[in-house]
Amino acid sequence: MRLRGVLPRLTEPHACWSCRGPVPAAEPFCPACKAVQPPGQADHFARLGFSRTFDLDPKLVERRYFELQRKLHPDRFATKSPKERALSQAQATSLNEAYETLMDPLKRAAYLLKLSETGGEGKTVADPALLMEAMEMREALAEARTPAEVDSVVAGARRDAEATQAQLSRDFAGDNLEAAKKTTLRLTYLDKLIEDARARRLNVA
């Protein structure tokens, strides 16, 4: 992916609120006095120690998330000062947001697009072929009457979703953001379809 922006200020340290010594950016703890720091401005990828890429191993995302929550979760600060408890809450909040965003391929793709937006043109022009396809999928679900029929729609949508994720991976790897936008939209439809099918499955069962 193309990187945007000027040379980073990201290595500039800030002063620890407790011992007032220097703390490198994005460090959750002060290296000298070990006090927990505010979460700062790191993006969701940096927060969990990844570079900006669509291809993330969910197991690894989860492992980093658990490792960091083990140190930063408010449960670790229950008997600390109000200030430290508040900072831990802010840190854990940021971690949760990063985790939720990176674990879900759709949210991850949308976030990558947002980070790489060059101008304000966030809207994608409706793609007639895609709309038609989405309508057909909806119809198939609406017509499914038995659990087996719903299951078959779900299985089809899941296969499509996997293929769409593979496509997204290629789009991002090739830095083809316009294509990635379209593919992301397709994944949005598919996810919604799978979600609705799940709800329907409960009703027909």
Add this chain to the structure above:
Amino acid sequence: MTLLQLHEPGETPLPHEGEQTIAVGIDLGTTNSVVALATHSKPEVLRDADGNGLIPSVVAYGEHGPVVGTAAQARIVDAPETVVSSVKRLMGRGTADVKALAGTLPYTLDAAEGGMVRLLVGDRRLTPVEISAEILRAVKAQAEQHLGREVTKAVVTVPAYFDDAARLATKDAARLAGLEALRLVNEPTAAALAYGLDKAAEGVYAVYDLGGGTFDISILRLEKGVFQVLATGGDAALGGDDFDHAVAEHWLADRKAELGSEPITASEAKQTLKSARAAKEALTAREAGDFPVMLRGKTTLHRLTRGELDRLIRPWVEKTIAICRQVVSDARLDLAEIQGVVLVGGSTRVPQVRRAVENFFGKAPLSDIDPDEVVALGAALQAEALTVGSDTLLLDVLPLSLGIETMGGLVEKIVDRNTPIPVAKAQEFTTYQDGQAAMLIHVVQGERETVADCRSLARFVLAGIPPMTAGAARIRVTFQVDADGLLTVSASEKTTGVEQRVEVKPSYGLSEDEMARMLEESLEHGREDMERRLLIESRVEGQRVLLALKAALEADASMLDADEADRIEKARQGLAQAIEGDDRDRIKAAVEALEEVARPFAERRMDRAIRAGLAGHSIDEFKGDPGGCLAPDPEDQKS
């Protein structure tokens, strides 16, 4: 940043000077309460002298003050009007939520200002918070008697499906009872913790928790000491009490002819419910029995078979299974992926409940830890983890979506249910009239689309919006939910730089004034306690500053000249001495003095680090990790 630094003076935990802090785990149940303590990851229920671990959550308000537990239960016969049970069902609730028996409530209620229910008991007018506090005082006393020392900290459990108002009410009750609630833990999560650690379980588990008044179903993933809740659901007003009601209604129907149209009394309602409960419990082991009902001074015996009981309670059992189905779907799982299901809560002793759970999950449920005690055991483990430390980690979720009212009585969701907590989410709204100067913000909780179907948590007005054309204002509403599942809402108008921030607490909670009055009334926690707390807080802060300075000196003492080192050392000793004393103002002054003297040292350390940063880095170092502040997220609400 200020948004997230939510703290009030008086909230610092009290370190017990001279001895290690202990914190107990309390399951404050609808029917029974249990207290436990964990030592070295081994939790144990703290029992009374007779070996009873269950304290009935029943309070009797007699002439000589309130009595709790078995003694209170005994008064149902001769002084039923003084006895209150199942008060948990009223926590954080309005009058409309209370369930009647044959049109008669087993309490006399007084709907009052603020929406919180008041119970009229004798000549007293009590909130559910005060009654719960009474139960917690008895629980605390039992723990203290068992341990032979004071107990001031606890982890208190709440049903996972408790909304914000009920959680806050529980926390208030603990405070009123002289207990600092270190954390509110969801009951099924606590049970999972007890099971997980005991059985070294790994994988995905469902916890089916049917208590006296509440039902929860949580699905958790257990992996290497992490207990991650994937989804939770339930009904905060569904439990064994409903089974009792069904049986009691059935009996009352038997005697309808003689009762005529005159309603039964609250006392009769209480006694009939008590008998119904005894019948339900008896039928877990027997197939049939005859049970007494006393009405209008006449006792009749009523036959009840297990088949009849099953028929009477089936609607509620089926309701729990429907909720299970929804939660499995919310967790995005197939039933086959669930490795085991754990039974929690006394009502899971009912054979029909077990059968239904087994049928739905397709596997025999686990209940080898006593379902009445498992929640308290888990709470005790968490209490130890919070005070002593632990390798386990509980990651819980928000049980019910949070949103605000928009035009036409619709709900705009801001935080979805099953989002991991703590969480902060913000959304922007705008004005719909030219020159609109104020906006009413109505905070609701629930899954339905219309405000009328959700629980109203709070209303507040954001005033002082500068005059603008309709749609020009940018009002940013931020929801922050902490690790207890408690919500804080703030709102600000941004376009003009005029920032007005309003923080709200739910209207079903007690106001600070009410809380202060109640604290004052309870003798053991008056002013003195507040003073002591503030003193200890200032000591904690002083210690923090000393430790921070020590660390800074260890890192960079070479940057000090002898003169400066001497001045810092003097100030340091001044603070150390102040901490030994009892003067809060002196400690505060000593902290400020030390920080002032050490400031040039801190500034030099920063300067050096920044210079080193600029000089010592090559461009290559930035290639690997393009994160950081390359493009700060404009919507990032953490700034």
